[in-house]
Amino acid sequence: MGMEGIGARVTRKEDKRFLTGKGRYTDDMVVPGMKHAFFVRSPHAHARITGIDASVALGMPGVIAVLEGKQLQADGIGNLICGWMVHSKDGTPMKMGAWRPLAIDTVRYVGDAVAIVVADSAAEARDAAEAVMVDYDELPAVTTSLAALGADAPQIHPEAPGNLIFDWQIGDPAATDAAIAAAAHVIEIDILNNRLSPNPMEPRATLGIYDEAEDHFTCYTTSQNPHVARLVMSAFYNVAPENKLRVIAPDVGGGFGSKIYIYPEEIVCLWASKKTGVPVKWTSDRTEAFLTDAHGRDHVSTVKMAFDKDHRITGLKVDTVANLGAYMSLFSSAVPTYLYATLLSGQYAIPAIHANVRTVYTNTVPVDAYRGAGRPEATYLLERTIETAARELGISPVELRRKNFIRTFPYQTPVIMTYDAGDYEASLSAAMQAADWDGFPARRAQSEARGMKRGIGMSCYIEACGIAPSQAVGSLGAGVGLWESAEVRVNAVGTIEVLTGSHSHGQGHETTFAQLVADRLGVPIASVNIVHGDTDKVQMGMGTYGSRSGAVGMSAVVKALDKVEMKAKKIAAHLMEADEADIVIENGDVKVAGTDKSLPWFQVALAAYTAHNLPSGMEPGLKESAFYDPSNFTFPAGCYIAEVEIDPETGKTEILQFVAADDFGNIINPMIVEGQVHGGLAQGIGQALLEEVRYDENNGQLLTASYMDYAMPRADDLPSFSLSHQNTPCPGNPLGIKGCGEAGAIGSPPALMNAITDAIGINTLSMPATPLKVWSALQAVQMRQAAE
């Protein structure tokens, strides 16, 4: 592997720039003549717009323009779309309501954009925005999915009667019902998955620049996938043809999914730049981020799990209602369907599964993928259910899981997925050993002696990364392919640029992708530069989400490197008069195996560019590109254990230990992987203990619109994590990589909730397990016991 190759704990190349404040984010971009935008947003969750009067605002200092939706529509700018078609079980296509970049007649959530004000400064734009008089006729609003399905619920989009977007199913209903009917035991449980706000450290921002001379647009934006942004803005929103639109996603400070999507602001700022003749920048503030960044989760489910008399699972029936908010965001339809229900087999052999999913409109922020996207919801549901089953059947949760583990691979689940490799027992044993699972009863006794309630819980998760192959996702309704591209450019002096369609917004690609090249060619990572995030520099690519950059993005780099290596070997063989088959590349030298003949790497590169002495017929240069389309998803899996102590007087949970045993296949940089797991665990623990987006159910106002009320996890909410890695290399890609970006957020919530419910002996608690909720649950039991 070498000092900097695959498997080395290389410190991150990008960190110097980030830690010294030299990162360059969208809001850092300054171009001549640039002006600032502020959006006029709806203060109501649901209302008809009866008039917009900008006359006062237009007369205010510094104001250049106030533009509204009708003008945008007149200029032919299209509506926002959801790019994944899902059909209801009756065959009808999903019912997508119109999402105008600037609302024209109706606003559907608090924060819905109505107009844009462009002014010399951001403060002047904001002052003027307050003076834009919008008249509204308020309409009744609904914020929860179940209420939105109610008979007398307000109708949100004319296209979706009863607010139902689709009623979809997967699996075999008859076989599942039969399994339940024949079961020795049926476990039933209601599961809520709380709604979350992603909260990347960098809020969204965009800078739209129209160049009249070239009739060309440039869009700086906080995107995880600039090429997809360009494609969508060009093909669907009619902003400009692709060759007249450059999208740049420079340094991006976290995304967690929320920066996959195209939002109204990018489109409107580009259009406004043409309209006003000046570059237009907008940067969200934190409250705007709470009000407009796509939220995550928000599922309500009922579950039935059937067991035979030997405690083998024979069937699983799930009914889920997913809240998609006021509009269908870019991939919103895929999250509660193909990214969720396809994982409902978990790590277990379940012969029959049936899941029914209804998605609904509500007067809330659109909901889309957030770290894990569907897989945390599936894992939470399954791992809470199996834990409940163990409690109700009176057997050990470890034994129940072990008894039902899938042990031979490949394994075809009843819900599309074919698991390619795994060793669930290995992670389970590693986690149990690290947690000293068997020593728990003694520790519990110690806690009890101090008046505290101690609990332990586990979760055995599986997830699917690197969503693919393109043909398969296309047949399931995806509007795009899910391959990745790479170009490896060897410069004349041997330094290397890798152009990747992946996008790094915290993942450390500038380091790990360089490690891959260092591993192959033996060159130092300092001589390798990773170029990403600019559609003018990088060939079409699909971006970063779903832990796909390693498994898919790096595999594309491998393919391009194969070609580079092949050509370099040909050149070297020619120069050293050897057989191509005998050439090896080692430690930065190109050698003839078994001889002392050798050329330094840079000389081979130079030869390719001087082209003075190349094999006859060979083109000069050393630059290759590749597109890689995986043959399958990858399937990271693992076992997490949480041990908690609860103070019954206050209901406060303290995490005493958290163990994560993950199988991510091969690992490029263990330090970066550990960082990804730590971050994922923090977000998963946040979901379980602290975080919840809450709306006022009467009027649709967002109650958690700042950190005063939305509880983000902080360092002192978290324990030191105990991590370990098991490895069954992924057979589906050349590097054997599975992906590690989301596992922490997927596996941790059920482990914690299993531990907390174990501690208090009450199984019905929902996330987040705040001190208030835990104390109230304990109180209720006490009152009941007192009454009996």
Next chain:
Amino acid sequence: MYATSYHRTSSVDEAVNLRASQDEGRYISGGMTLIATMKQRLAAPSDLIDLRHIAGLKGITVKGRTVRIGAATPHADVASSVEIRALCPAICNLAGMIGDPHVRHMGTIGGSVANNDPAADYPSAVLALNATIITDRREIPADEFFQGMFETALQDTEILTAIRFEAPDKAGYAKFANPASRYALTGVFVAKTASGVRVAVTGAGSGGVFRVPEMEAALGASYLPESVAGISVDPGLLMEDMHATAEYRANLVRVMAKRAVQSSL
């Protein structure tokens, strides 16, 4: 934030005169409350009169058992004061629990007490310690100073210049932090002096910081955690919001009072 004019003053008189000449002016100390409110456009002062550079407004003096903390003293200085810790560690611990390091190095005791946020920590200490609030024109006893949520005895242009108290025999503070904001969801400060025990509760009361006479009497008779374990406050007097019901707060008042006494022993 709306446009505003900033003034750095160098004496209390200068600040008061300036403030008196403006309709919509505000004093600013650490700005940890006021700036955030202005950024949200919930406050729009025409002028900000900065008090932090006035000589004598910042700093801690201890004479015998009398502690005087200048209004512009940041929380971090109180938290780390060796002199105060020797006499009344509870108030140092309280200051060390406010917000995060940034907030503790900017926010001041004068700003906190003048603001009288119902979830702020300091008001409970000021009330339980029976402190004196010193202003540019008078001295106000704590029992008269706090007059309900965000309401104090301060007049429009009056400047709080210092807080003074006699070190108690024993004192303890126990805080249950709001999981989101980390302000006090309920905080209880207990102080025992020769003239009796005072118990002040912050974070919980719908009228701001308040005392609990039953607990004071019980602790006066027997200064032990168990003495307050059975005393409950009326939930009807407590706040209710998404983070805590009134019943939960009532429970926390009891539990935190017990722990405050415990920590002072």
